[in-house]
Amino acid sequence: MTRTPTGLATVPQTLADGNRLGTPGEHKHHTKAPAKLTLSSVTAALPVAVGKLAPRQMIHSPVMFTVLVGAGLCTAICLVRPSVFSIAVTAWLWLTVLFGTLSEAIAEGRGKAQADSLRASRQGVQARLRLPDGGTKQVSGTELRLNDVVVCEAGDVIPSDGEIIEGLASVDESTITGESAPVIRESGGDRSSVTGGTKVLSDRIVVRITAEPGQTFIDRMIRLVEGAVRQKTPNEIALHVLLVSLTIVFLVVTMSLAPFASLAGATPSPIVLVALLVCLIPTTIGALVPAIGIAGMDRLVQHNVLATSGRAVETAGDITTLLLDKTGTITYGNRRAVNFFPANTVGMTELIEAARLSSLADETPEGRSVVDLAAEKGVSGPELAELGRGPEQLNVVEFSASTRMSGLDLDSRRVRKGAAAAVAAFVADLGGRTPDEVTRRVQEISAQGGTPLLVATATKDGARILGTIHLADVVKPGMQARFAELRKMGIRTVMVTGDNPVTAKAIAAEAGVDDFLAEATPEDKLAVIKKEQAAGRLVAMTGDGTNDAPALAAADVGVAMNSGTPAAKEAANMVDLDSDPTKLINIVGIGKQLLITRGALTTFSIANDVAKYFAIVPALFTATYPGLGLLNVMGLTSSASAILSAVIFNALIIIALIPLALRGVKYRAVSANRALGRNLLVYGLGGLIAPFIGIKLIDLIISVIPGIG
Numbered sequence: 191m192t193r194t195p196t197g198l199a200t201v202p203q204t205l206a207d208g209n210r211l212g213t214p215g216e217h218k219h220h221t222k223a224p225a226k227l228t229l230s231s232v233t234a235a236l237p238v239a240v241g242k243l244a245p246r247q248m249i250h251s252p253v254m255f256t257v258l259v260g261a262g263l264c265t266a267i268c269l270v271r272p273s274v275f276s277i278a279v280t281a282w283l284w285l286t287v288l289f290g291t292l293s294e295a296i297a298e299g300r301g302k303a304q305a306d307s308l309r310a311s312r313q314g315v316q317a318r319l320r321l322p323d324g325g326t327k328q329v330s331g332t333e334l335r336l337n338d339v340v341v342c343e344a345g346d347v348i349p350s351d352g353e354i355i356e357g358l359a360s361v362d363e364s365t366i367t368g369e370s371a372p373v374i375r376e377s378g379g380d381r382s383s384v385t386g387g388t389k390v391l392s393d394r395i396v397v398r399i400t401a402e403p404g405q406t407f408i409d410r411m412i413r414l415v416e417g418a419v420r421q422k423t424p425n426e427i428a429l430h431v432l433l434v435s436l437t438i439v440f441l442v443v444t445m446s447l448a449p450f451a452s453l454a455g456a457t458p459s460p461i462v463l464v465a466l467l468v469c470l471i472p473t474t475i476g477a478l479v480p481a482i483g484i485a486g487m488d489r490l491v492q493h494n495v496l497a498t499s500g501r502a503v504e505t506a507g508d509i510t511t512l513l514l515d516k517t518g519t520i521t522y523g524n525r526r527a528v529n530f531f532p533a534n535t536v537g538m539t540e541l542i543e544a545a546r547l548s549s550l551a552d553e554t555p556e557g558r559s560v561v562d563l564a565a566e567k568g569v570s571g572p573e574l575a576e577l578g579r580g581p582e583q584l585n586v587v588e589f590s591a592s593t594r595m596s597g598l599d600l601d602s603r604r605v606r607k608g609a610a611a612a613v614a615a616f617v618a619d620l621g622g623r624t625p626d627e628v629t630r631r632v633q634e635i636s637a638q639g640g641t642p643l644l645v646a647t648a649t650k651d652g653a654r655i656l657g658t659i660h661l662a663d664v665v666k667p668g669m670q671a672r673f674a675e676l677r678k679m680g681i682r683t684v685m686v687t688g689d690n691p692v693t694a695k696a697i698a699a700e701a702g703v704d705d706f707l708a709e710a711t712p713e714d715k716l717a718v719i720k721k722e723q724a725a726g727r728l729v730a731m732t733g734d735g736t737n738d739a740p741a742l743a744a745a746d747v748g749v750a751m752n753s754g755t756p757a758a759k760e761a762a763n764m765v766d767l768d769s770d771p772t773k774l775i776n777i778v779g780i781g782k783q784l785l786i787t788r789g790a791l792t793t794f795s796i797a798n799d800v801a802k803y804f805a806i807v808p809a810l811f812t813a814t815y816p817g818l819g820l821l822n823v824m825g826l827t828s829s830a831s832a833i834l835s836a837v838i839f840n841a842l843i844i845i846a847l848i849p850l851a852l853r854g855v856k857y858r859a860v861s862a863n864r865a866l867g868r869n870l871l872v873y874g875l876g877g878l879i880a881p882f883i884g885i886k887l888i889d890l891i892i893s894v895i896p897g898i899g
């Protein structure tokens with residue numbers, strides 16, 4: 191890492207106030223308008239849908255594959271013995287398959303426009319590659335490899351994903367977030383990552399590339415919205431097994447009807463048997479499953495969340511615990527030094543000088559803000575290079591989440607700053623003690639939700655605490671209400687932070703989380719997740735720092751803030767482009783909606799099939815078994831029109847349900863059991879009744895066709 195202190199002081203204070211410039215007081219939940227189902231989107235999807243009729247693709251859906259085979263068989267029969275009835279049935283069987291692929295093509299098509307605009311954002315982007323000799327060379331952005339170093343200045347489009355290793359800039363991320371307010375990105379802290387395709391608005395940054403070509407964030411997003419990376423989730427596999435079983439059962443049922451009927455002297459034609467089979471197997475859900483899944487992922491992208499797997503989205507629907515880190519997640523995360531408080535026996539200048547010295551080589555935003563505040567208070571001192579030796583020979587004690595301290599080792603003394611408990615222990619080890627007024631100051635700052643840092647110095651004669659630095663951070667607005675909403679959904683929120691218990695308590699109260707854990711190391715954060723999981727709970731984790739990465743990886747649903755470090759984003763299975771910790775509300779909603787929609791349409795589909803059986807079988811056999819005429823309550827015109835009406839109804843119901851599959855069944859924050867009961871009633875009962883009405887209506891219309899009625 192390059193240890194040049196950067197000029198944070200040149201950034202106007204108001205700009206550095208919030209993560210999002212200009213809108214510190216207003217945390218927006220930005221969502222893109224969902225794509226509408228229009229005539230043009232349907233016509234655009236039509237050729238794609240025809241392409242999907244290839245048996246190689248159809249085999250993935252056994253139900254629809256059965257219909258395809260049936261349609262092929264009937265076509266062959268039509269060629270040999272054409273009749274109005276057989277041609278009509280065959281045509282509608284083909285339409286049934288087509289409506290299925292059409293629903294999938296429409297769902298995919300909605301992401302295409304978004305993918306195209308993402309692609310355009312990278313078109314022809316040039317990069318200034320830094321050469322080993324320090325010079326730069328112009329290269330194409332797509333040529334960049336992992337660990338290349340590029341220089342980006344105001345006006346440049348950042349050529350690929352990376353981590354800032356030097357400098358600070360305001361960045362326009364609207365190409366990926368749709369949010370026009372610029373954000374601050376800077377080296378050293380938890381806001382160091384930049385995304386290819388976004389634009390530098392001011393200043394100059396040096397970026398180390400963290401993605402291989404074709405593996406950037408935008409590449410992944412394009413593949414996601416185009417539906418190219420769909421894998422079946424465990425729920426989808428379970429449904430798949432159910433659908434295959436039902437298909438086999440009804441195949442057997444239909445086949446056994448043939449000898450049964452011929453015994454009575456009325457051998458049903460193969461066309462009738464195929465039609466009956468198609469009506470009985472769950473074609474509605476078989477046709478709509480892919481569209482439901484794609485639409486769910488699409489909704490997530492509309493909420494500016496990028497997920498690497500559909501599985502995580504569905505799991506989100508069943509989450510009961512949400513862990514969040516504090517700094518950078520619940521708060522904006524640009525903690526800045528706002529004041530110095532010397533111990534009674536120490537002068538203000540002595541404290542500030544030591545605090546400054548301990549931060550000279552500290553590249554974190556906290557460290558740099560201490561140097562800045564020292565300059566503001568008029569205290570200057572040696573630069574790193576002037577400390578008698580080059581910075582290479584200086585022993586720099588870098589901040590780590592487990593030591594909670596940072597500082598420098600000089601010839602005759604050591605300076606440290608860090609969390610109160612850590613510095614107190616460091617001093618106590620060398621025989622020093624923490625003065626009472628310092629302890630009181632630490633309590634006072636913590637109680638306000640600030641982060642106190644103690645400054646200490648150690649020589650061969652022992653160690654002394656010099657005073658306290660007050661670091662202040664701002665809780666993102668609107669947290670209380672959103673956490674209350676999570677509580678209503680039955681989700682417990684727990685803040686896990688590396689900060690001290692008093693600060694943690696104050697911030698927890700201000701944000702309105704249910705519980706908190708303070709002084710948590712990365713291992714502790716991981717342990718909390720393991721414990722929750724061992725108790726059988728599904729856990730989501732939201733975080734931004736490298737110290738959150740293990741926990742993000744272990745959680746069932748890990749949501750990284752887009753503002754966070756590359757390590758955090760890599761470990762998580764979702765990234766929120768808006769860096770909004772309460773986005774989980776939307777993610778859970780989308781997950782639940784996905785499961786409910788699939789469940790509701792499955793219920794409807796199966797209920798429908800049962801009803802169709804009772805609607806058409808009596809009509810089929812009234813000629814053979816006049817006794818069955820009693821059951822022919824529907825009074826359908828003839829057995830031919832009964833069969834054809836059922837096939838037409840079966841195909842049209844797919845079209846009718848495409849909008850619902852894409853939009854999703856409305857989800858409200860009620861308990862899962864109540865939602866399930868309500869859905870069974872609405873979609874089960876609806877599925878039972880709909881065929882009787884639909885088939886009767888179609889029968890009335892088509893009975894006028896000669897050869898059918």
Ligand SMILES: Nc1ncnc2c1ncn2[C@@H]1O[C@H](COP(=O)(O)OP(=O)(O)OP(=O)(O)O)[C@@H](O)[C@H]1O
Nearest residue numbers: 515516517554589591594595596608609687688689
């Ligand atoms: N640059 C630094 N130098 C010295 N001490 C620091 C520095 N940055 C933070 N600290 C101290 O170390 C503690 C732990 O930091 P850590 O990054 O693990 O957690 P955090 O940022 O406070 O909280 P969270 O885990 O919620 O992000 C901080 O609360 C602070 O007291």
Ligand SMILES: [K+]
Nearest residue numbers: 468469471473
């Ligand atoms: K069916």
Ligand SMILES: [Mg+2]
Nearest residue numbers: 515517518735
């Ligand atoms: Mg953090």
